[in-house]
Amino acid sequence: MTFTDTAWEVFNKCIEDYHVLDNVDTEISNSYAQDSLERILYEKCWIDTVQWHLEDIIRDENIKPEEALVIKRRIDASNQKRTDLVEYIDSWFLDKYKNIKAESDSRINTETPAWAVDRFSILSLKVYHMNLEATRASASDEHRAKCQQKLDVLLTQKVDLSSAIEQLLKNIEEGKIRMKVYKQMKMYNDETLNPVLYQKEIK
Numbered sequence: 001m002t003f004t005d006t007a008w009e010v011f012n013k014c015i016e017d018y019h020v021l022d023n024v025d026t027e028i029s030n031s032y033a034q035d036s037l038e039r040i041l042y043e044k045c046w047i048d049t050v051q052w053h054l055e056d057i058i059r060d061e062n063i064k065p066e067e068a069l070v071i072k073r074r075i076d077a078s079n080q081k082r083t084d085l086v087e088y089i090d091s092w093f094l095d096k097y098k099n100i101k102a103e104s105d106s107r108i109n110t111e112t113p114a115w116a117v118d119r120f121s122i123l124s125l126k127v128y129h130m131n132l133e134a135t136r137a138s139a140s141d142e143h144r145a146k147c148q149q150k151l152d153v154l155l156t157q158k159v160d161l162s163s164a165i166e167q168l169l170k171n172i173e174e175g176k177i178r179m180k181v182y183k184q185m186k187m188y189n190d191e192t193l194n195p196v197l198y199q200k201e202i203k
Contacts, residue, residue: 011124089114102178
């Protein structure tokens with residue numbers, strides 16, 4: 001089984017597990033072995049899945065402003081956890097390939113393996129929810145047909161992204177591409193870097 005086959009299987013198990021209760025406050029129940037890559041991928045997809053539904057909730061036109069603020073803060077915190085975990089996955093890949101000697105003319109890819117995995121996780125959510133819409137009995141035939149067309153495109157993206165990720169990992173293993181990771185250094189959550197936050201401390 002390829003890496004992307006494994007990742008897709010883990011992501012879909014995570015999404016199915018979440019939708020047993022379909023509640024953003026459900027505690028994660030990760031059954032994969034401690035320190036395994038599958039466990040990390042499951043946690044990554046769980047963060048994405050909960051955030052997907054938080055984004056749905058906050059778009060309710062009847063939501064109370066104070067409730068919306070709480071949800072927005074949760075989304076901000078979730079984004080930080082998502083970024084931290086992506087960087088952790090890249091650290092996993094860096095360790096995996098630490099003994100690979102890069103060729104003299106090796107290249108740097110525009111995207112690290114973990115950020116490609118991030119896109120893959122989000123794509124699994126798009127496929128799951130678009131399939132729900134394409135098969136929703138209460139929707140019109142026209143709606144289901146349009147959603148099926150979109151689902152077909154998403155499934156094509158899955159094939160293409162899987163191939164791209166596998167090729168990237170192969171090129172790293174062969175020394176044709178060298179891994180180089182830049183931390184995101186997000187500023188808006190940092191009390192020392194966000195002017196709104198640190199000016200409040202000055203006052």
